Amino acid sequence: MRSVSAENTANRIPMKASSLRDSMSRFATGVIVLSVGGENIHGMTANAFTSVSLDPPQVLCCVSRSAVMHEALMAEKHFAISILGSGQEQLARYFADKKRPLGPEQYDDLAWEPGLRTRAPLLHGALAWLECELSEFHDSGDHSIFIGNVIEASSSAAGPALVFFNGGFQQTGTAGT
Numbered sequence: 375m376r377s378v379s380a381e382n383t384a385n386r387i388p389m390k391a392s393s394l395r396d397s398m399s400r401f402a403t404g405v406i407v408l409s410v411g412g413e414n415i416h417g418m419t420a421n422a423f424t425s426v427s428l429d430p431p432q433v434l435c436c437v438s439r440s441a442v443m444h445e446a447l448m449a450e451k452h453f454a455i456s457i458l459g460s461g462q463e464q465l466a467r468y469f470a471d472k473k474r475p476l477g478p479e480q481y482d483d484l485a486w487e488p489g490l491r492t493r494a495p496l497l498h499g500a501l502a503w504l505e506c507e508l509s510e511f512h513d514s515g516d517h518s519i520f521i522g523n524v525i526e527a528s529s530s531a532a533g534p535a536l537v538f539f540n541g542g543f544q545q546t547g548t549a550g551t
Contacts, residue, residue, distance in 0.1 A: 405536045405543070407456045407469050408435055411494035414446035415478050419470040421538045422517075423455065431524035433504060436517045442476060447508060447520055454494035455504040460534040460545030462499060467543075491526045502529040 403421040410416050422436035433455065437444045447453055458466055465484070474480050485498035489505040496503045506522025535546045 403538050405458045405462075405466050405538050406435075407458065407465060407497055407500075408437070408443060409454045409456065409495040409497075410443065410446040410450045410452070411454070411488055411492060412450045414449045415481070415495070416443055416446040416476065417469045417480060417495060418443040419466045419468075426521060431527070432509065432521055433506060433524060434519055434521045436514075436519050438517050439513070440516070444518060447511075450494075451508045452492040452494065453506050453508065453520070453522060454489045454492055454496055455502075455506070456495075456497040456500035457502040457504075458497075458536040459499060459501045459530075460536050462497075462536055463543045465497060466536060489526065500530065501533060501535060502527070 404423065406420050406423050408418050408420045408423070418437070418441065420435055420437070424434060426432040426434050435453075435455070437447065468474060469480075475482075481495055486495045487498070488494065489496050489503070492505045492507075494505065496505075503526075504522075504524050505526035506524050508520060509523045510521045512519045512521075537544050537546060
């Protein structure tokens with residue numbers, strides 16, 4: 375294995391954010407709606423989400439420090455995840471739209487119910503739902519990495535997933551049983 379000298383590193387041309395965005399668009403990801411209940415009720419579409427550990431059960435989600443969701447997560451200390459199915463692209467677009475109403479009004483015309491453990495909105499029709507307690511967060515660049523302990527998990531009938539790939543929404547093939 376070769377090491378990189380400080381001189382070689384210093385002479386590199388800085389990478390452009392657009393290059394990273396273009397490269398990462400080739401990585402297919404699932405699509406979720408991250409939600410917080412309580413006084414700071416809010417929802418946000420995200421795809422920077424993954425499982426961290428089975429023991430203890432943990433997941434993570436990355437959120438821009440300038441996002442409304444960042445402040446809501448810090449205030450409430452718990453959150454929910456609705457993993458979206460292929461027929462839920464409109465929900466993904468809605469929760470990604472910065473022009474939508476904020477607060478409780480953003481849920482007025484949607485089918486959802488509060489999580490039993492967190493009271494955070496769980497969207498009807500999702501493929502699966504997780505409720506989490508915030509266990510830790512780490513600042514990294516312009517985002518924070520929020521790690522949650524999963525305290526409740528459930529899923530619906532199998533179906534195709536909504537994914538984000540190459541800058542657009544796609545769907546997986548029919549899910550097996």
